Amino acid sequence: RPVLRDRVAGIDRCTALRIPGTNGIGFVAANFLRSCATHADQLQTHEFFTLSDHALDLLTLAVTSVRPLDINLSRSRAASINCIKTFIEQNLRDTELDTRLITRHAGLSARYINNLFEDEGTSLMRYVWKRRLENCRKDMQNPAYAGHRITDIAFRWGFNDAAHFSRAFKQQFGCSPREFRRIQVHSNQTYNQERCDDIDCFIKNT
Template sequence: MNGAFAAPVAPAESVSSLIARNISEFRAAVSQSFVPLQVSSDGPDHFRGVIRGASVDEVHVTEVRATSHVVERTPELIARGDRSYFKVSLMLAGTGLLIQDDREAVLHPGDLAVYDTDRPYSLVFDQDFRTMVVMFPKHLISLPSDMIGQLTAVRISGQEGLGGMVVPYLTQLAGNLDQLAGTTGARLAHSALDLVTTVFTRELGLDEVSADPHRALVQRIRSYIDRNLASTDLGPATIAAAHFISTRHLHGLFQEQGVTVSTWIRTRRLEQCRRDLLDPMLADRPVAAIAARWGFVDAAHFSRAFKAAFGVSPSEYRAAH
């Protein structure tokens, strides 16, 4: 028995665990844990797999161990779904091949890769393996989807640069899934997303002086907005002035991304409020105070905007989680 299956399945009430004795059980399990997928194996009679997973605040963290098989996300399966996710895989043992958007990435232990459930992809494992997958809705990450699309099926090494800092954290998270159900679970999950976002930013060259000036300006503006969400003065005029451009130019930059400046600001503020509502350290803080903390001066307007974005009122959202 090699390293992919060396660790036992740790029983934990907060972690769902499933041992698949055949390919049919595994296919059903991965489709339930992630999105609908086609799974096949050259040796279905000898197949085995283990899936352990935990979820918090729409972030799904799953450890998968299995014998050789192929996973496919087909156009037909994509058409059945109504949710858009990114998946980040960290190879822990064995090797895997990820194919998406006419790119291929061979992943070895310590390597990261991202893929998009809205577009077809394949995963090929020709030996026993162990991997960790972080799946999350696209709205949880601050980078535009089209930018992330430049990184699908691109190998990101965990042996150097930022990857060398992020991979140990994700590896520890994979080995301590029960912690996601604790009082700090939401913070752990979002720390993982923040680290992954930082890696993506570096891989896209958005933090480099030599980056394309147009793209670099957009990133600087987005960063400025995030740093100033609490300011009630934040708006097109102040943002444009801070970057020495006209408001017309600013609106044009955001129109290229398919969103208005005001919508982007509101979305980022709502996301920060949503995180605070889930934070046990802020459980005693009134909803109105959380809204004001992130620049919403009108509590009624905030409540309407929150319900429009997430389907329930802020108080209902906090109570449900």
């Protein structure tokens, strides 16, 4: 739910929802997740991270398809915030992405847009910074970016000040980017060793 909160407007009001797995997007999502689970032991770490993003996208679509619209989240408001979030996702790397640019694209006032995000316990620009930080964190977790400098990753996601990025990252995740990467490298090494041990055990027992 915390992950979906940034993707699905009104997710906190979605409880006891049944997503049909026999048709539509529910069917697509269910089969994708089932296939990932079946072949998980054959995936490289970087492939797993990429597929997890796709799985989250499908789950977002599935939840959105059955999400009820209540008095606090009218169809118009839901459409507006989803449109704004889509624009933000498409432009996170743009260092010029700010309130002015977003309001101009949406054709809505800054006050109204911030009111939309208040329903989710945040503000427009806090949401933008959080999404940038989340993407930086995912890249630092992904072995495919192990050779990339932390600063390069931050700048690729729209940050233009390394010190500000480091402070924001620590505030969001509880540790500095450098500490996070060190922990992640150790975690990946442990994961790979465990996979090798499992394969060796399987070979010995066949």
